Structure formats: C-alpha cells, structure tokens
Amino acid sequence: MSLASCTILITQQTDRSIALTRSLSKALQLGTAKTVNLRLGSKNVTVALKPLNRKGNLLVIPASVATSIRLPSPGKCQVKATGNRELQIGPLIGFLTGINIPDGKPGQQKQFIREFLEAGHDRSYTFAFSPSGVNWRDEVVTGYFPLPGGKWVRRTVPLPDVVYNRLGHRGAEKTMSIREFKERFVSRRIPIFNWSFFDKMDVYRLLEDDLQAFSHVPESSSGPSPEEIRRMMEKHRFVYLKPTAGSLGFGIYRLTYNPEKGYFARYRKDGSNVLIRFPRFEGLMNMLRRQNIRLPNYVVQQGIRLIELDNCPIDFRFHMTKNGEDEWVVAAVGAKKAGRGSVTTHVRTGGMLMTPEQVLSTVYGSRGADILVKAKEVAVKLAEAIERNYPHRLGELGFDLGIDQDETIWMFEANAKPGRSIFKHPALKVQGKESLNNLVEHCLFLSRFRARRES
Ligand SMILES: Nc1ncnc2c1ncn2[C@@H]1O[C@H](COP(=O)(O)OP(=O)(O)O)[C@@H](O)[C@H]1O
Numbered sequence: 001m002s003l004a005s006c007t008i009l010i011t012q013q014t015d016r017s018i019a020l021t022r023s024l025s026k027a028l029q030l031g032t033a034k035t036v037n038l039r040l041g042s043k044n045v046t047v048a049l050k051p052l053n054r055k056g057n058l059l060v061i062p063a064s065v066a067t068s069i070r071l072p073s074p075g076k077c078q079v080k081a082t083g084n085r086e087l088q089i090g091p092l093i094g095f096l097t098g099i100n101i102p103d104g105k106p107g108q109q110k111q112f113i114r115e116f117l118e119a120g121h122d123r124s125y126t127f128a129f130s131p132s133g134v135n136w137r138d139e140v141v142t143g144y145f146p147l148p149g150g151k152w153v154r155r156t157v158p159l160p161d162v163v164y165n166r167l168g169h170r171g172a173e174k175t176m177s178i179r180e181f182k183e184r185f186v187s188r189r190i191p192i193f194n195w196s197f198f199d200k201m202d203v204y205r206l207l208e209d210d211l212q213a214f215s216h217v218p219e220s221s222s223g224p225s226p227e228e229i230r231r232m233m234e235k236h237r238f239v240y241l242k243p244t245a246g247s248l249g250f251g252i253y254r255l256t257y258n259p260e261k262g263y264f265a266r267y268r269k270d271g272s273n274v275l276i277r278f279p280r281f282e283g284l285m286n287m288l289r290r291q292n293i294r295l296p297n298y299v300v301q302q303g304i305r306l307i308e309l310d311n312c313p314i315d316f317r318f319h320m321t322k323n324g325e326d327e328w329v330v331a332a333v334g335a336k337k338a339g340r341g342s343v344t345t346h347v348r349t350g351g352m353l354m355t356p357e358q359v360l361s362t363v364y365g366s367r368g369a370d371i372l373v374k375a376k377e378v379a380v381k382l383a384e385a386i387e388r389n390y391p392h393r394l395g396e397l398g399f400d401l402g403i404d405q406d407e408t409i410w411m412f413e414a415n416a417k418p419g420r421s422i423f424k425h426p427a428l429k430v431q432g433k434e435s436l437n438n439l440v441e442h443c444l445f446l447s448r449f450r451a452r453r454e455s
C-alpha cells in the first residue's frame with residue numbers, strides 16, 4: 001500500500017479518465033498502470049489514468065466521475081493505492097450525531113461537531129450525519145459538511161470508511177433499531193467507535209478480572225438492598241449512592257455513618273445542598289423511599305476521602321483519546337473543585353474548573369508534578385484495561401478520577417461519550433484542539449489511511 005496527501009480538482013470534462021501529476025503518481029507507485037478502480041467510501045468506478053504536467057500532488061477528476069463516486073467537493077485529502085489497481089480517495093469520516101444540523105439553531109454540541117469536522121478538513125472528507133440520513137439499499141448517506149461562516153452544506157456521499165459515534169441520547173442508544181443500525185456498519189467492516197454510553201456498574205464489572213485496574217475501583221455494589229447499604233456504611237463509614245445510568249451529578253447521595261451520632265445524608269434538592277441527620281438507619285431508608293429512589297437502578301459505592309482545597313473536595317477529569325498509532329493518550333486533565341457543601345464537583349453545582357498543576361502543586365508542593373505523571377499512567381492503564389475487556393471499539397473516554405489522602409488513585413466513572421466542558425478553561429484550549437487532532441488521526445488509522453507500524 002502507498003499513501004499520499006493530495007489536492008483534488010474537479011473539471012467539467014466528460015471523459016472517464018483522471019489525471020495525476022508525476023509526483024503523485026510516483027508517491028503512489030503507480031508505475032505503468034493504464035486504468036484503475038477509483039474508490040470513495042463504498043462507491044467505485046473504473047477510470048483511465050492520464051499524466052498531468054504540473055507541480056505538487058494534484059489529482060484532477062472530471063465532474064462525471066466525481067458524480068458517480070459521489071465525491072462531495074474538490075479539496076485536500078489522502079489518496080491510497082492498493083496492490084490490486086485500486087486508487088482510494090479519502091478517508092470519508094462520518095460523525096454520527098442525533099443533532100439536527102440544518103435547523104439553524106446554534107449550540108455547544110454543534111460547535112463541537114464543527115470543530116471536529118474542521119480538524120479533519122485538510123486530510124479527509126469529514127461530515128456529520130444522523131441515522132435517518134443513511135440509505136442502506138443504495139449505500140449512501142446524506143450528511144452535512146461545514147462551510148466557512150457557520151454555514152453547512154448538505155451532500156449525499158457513499159457509506160463512510162469510519163464512523164465516530166457521538167449519538168447523545170442514552171435511552172435511544174439502547175433501542176433495538178439503533179443497535180441494529182450500528183451493527184450494519186460492523187457487518188460491512190466499517191469501523192465504528194464509541195459504541196454506546198456506559199452504565200457505571202458495567203464498567204466496574206468489566207474490570208473485575210483485571211487485578212491492577214480493579215484496584216482503582218472503589219468497592220461497589222449494584223442494585224443494593226437496604227441491608228447491603230447498611231453493611232457498606234458500617235464497613236466504610238462513608239458511601240456514595242448513585243444512579244448507574246446517571247450523569248451530571250443528578251440523583252447522587254453522599255451517606256455517612258457515625259456510631260455515636262447516627263446517619264447523615266447529603267444531597268442536592270431544588271438547587272441547594274442539604275444535609276440531614278437520621279438517628280436510625282430506617283429513617284435514612286424512609287427518606288430515600290419518599291424521594292422515589294429506585295435502588296435497583298443505583299450503585300452503592302465506598303466513599304473516597306478526596307484531597308481538598310479550602311476544605312472542598314477535588315477530583316479530576318482525564319480526557320482520553322486514542323491516537324494515530326492506536327495508543328491511548330491523556331489528551332487533557334481538568335481539576336474540579338466541589339462547590340461548598342456540594343456532593344459532586346460539577347460546575348452546575350458550584351464546582352470550579354482548575355488546572356491539575358494548580359491543584360497538585362498547592363496540595364503536594366514540588367511532588368505535585370510526579371503525582372500527575374503517576375495519575376496519567378494509571379489513566380492509560382485503566383483505558384487499556386477497559387478496552388481489553390469490552391467487546392466493541394472505543395476511541396475516547398472521560399474518566400472521573402479522585403486522589404485520596406493516601407495518594408491512591410480511584411476511578412468513579414468512565415464516560416464513553418465524554419463532555420468537553422473542561423476545554424472551556426483557557427489553559428486547556430490547546431489540549432482541546434489536540435484531542436480533536438488525535439481523534440482525526442485515529443480515524444485515519446482505523447480507515448487505513450495512515451501507515452501502520454508492523455506488529
Ligand atoms: N465513591 C466516591 N467517593 C467520593 N466521591 C465520589 C464518589 N463517587 C462519586 N464521587 C464524586 O461525585 C462526582 C460525580 O460522580 P460520578 O460517578 O462521576 O457521577 P456522574 O455520572 O453524575 O458524573 C465525582 O466526580 C466525585 O466528585
């Protein structure tokens with residue numbers, strides 16, 4: 001296989017031949033071939049080859065040929081020659097979203113989609129699409145390409161070479177129709193990564209047999225009975241009760257037990273933090289029942305005594321991506337300081353976003369840098385372990401990690417479709433861009449538009 005970056009031009013000629021400059025032809029080792037099979041995504045057409053007497057890596061395609069492979073536009077991309085006289089243009093990267101792109105409404109998610117598509121702009125054909133945009137019979141997708149000035153253009157293109165799944169609705173993703181939809185890519189050998197949202201307990205279970213990784217998971221118990229909650233509280237004195245499919249801190253209770261004083265529950269109610277004491281365990285359970293907590297949907301978890309700043313607990317978001325070499329890397333780390341009296345560190349509940357350097361140097365002085373290095377190593381190991389034990393492809397993970405008073409690192413949750421709010425911090429903007437670059441490179445890797453190290 002040989003691979004080159006090139007610029008594609010479209011002309012109004014009607015013949016079935018494409019023209020390549022000498023440097024492109026040489027880079028692709030085309031030799032004396034007279035015809036090739038020109039491919040984009042799932043479409044291909046046989047064309048004659050002509051030389052083009054110009055400088056640089058240019059590929060000129062007549063409009064009729066461009067139409068038959070549904071090439072969306074001229075521009076920069078990659079071209080690949082495989083042994084059997086095939087010239088593949090691409091990659092065609094599909095960003096799968098539930099968002100309605102053409103409705104004209106701005107939004108954070110749309111901004112993120114645009115940033116990702118623009119990150120891929122100079123080396124791929126990258127577009128956003130929704131499940132309803134796919135026509136399986138004709139093997140085409142109607143998707144949206146970004147235009148300068150915030151506009152979008154709608155184009156129908158072949159099935160992509162790789163799919164980055166960012167469908168944003170937890171419930172919808174579990175439905176049979178969406179599962180079948182995703183399976184259809186798999187059965188056509190189109191890599192799709194970020195299979196679906198994780199439930200917290202599923203991730204803890206995935207790591208059960210991975211001794212090293214599991215040592216970073218607090219003791220957790222799924223769908224606990226009141227007896228189990230009581231046992232955990234007696235053992236750890238401090239537990240978290242959280243919905244296994246929850247997010248953003250909704251529905252979380254911090255429960256503590258003091259043999260002299262009784263049981264305490266801290267949680268968020270109507271926009272403020274409350275702390276209630278119950279002399280007896282039954283009182284605590286009655287409160288949970290009154291709040292319609294459905295224990296089968298909850299996890300009770302050993303509470304971790306986090307490091308603190310100004311008496312407020314701190315935890316960390318590790319944004320992990322895979323890169324062009326198929327390795328897990330820490331794209332960025334954000335530190336989150338809990339709002340006063342809040343059970344979680346979310347900004348929504350008064351939390352504050354900081355850099356890990358700020359926090360760790362305040363807490364640990366000059367040792368802070370070493371602790372961050374160690375935490376990054378743990379995060380990479382955790383990502384590798386999750387991937388090893390998970391039956392689908394992953395390209396991105398957002399870990400909520402805590403460091404306790406003994407410097408042990410704990411994983412509270414792994415998000416398979418991590419939010420990007422940490423990148424709002426001015427010091428993390430560069431890493432935000434870098435994370436998108438990693439994901440584009442990973443798409444190049446998965447679609448085989450990147451040289452692979454022989455293994
Ligand atoms: N076992 C625990 N011990 C201490 N703090 C925890 C524990 N579990 C969660 N937290 C705190 O609550 C936050 C939210 O928990 P998390 O499991 O990430 O749920 P969510 O999906 O709502 O974000 C964490 O970022 C952490 O600050």
Ligand SMILES: [Mg+2]
Nearest residue numbers: 248249400413
């Ligand atoms: Mg979280």
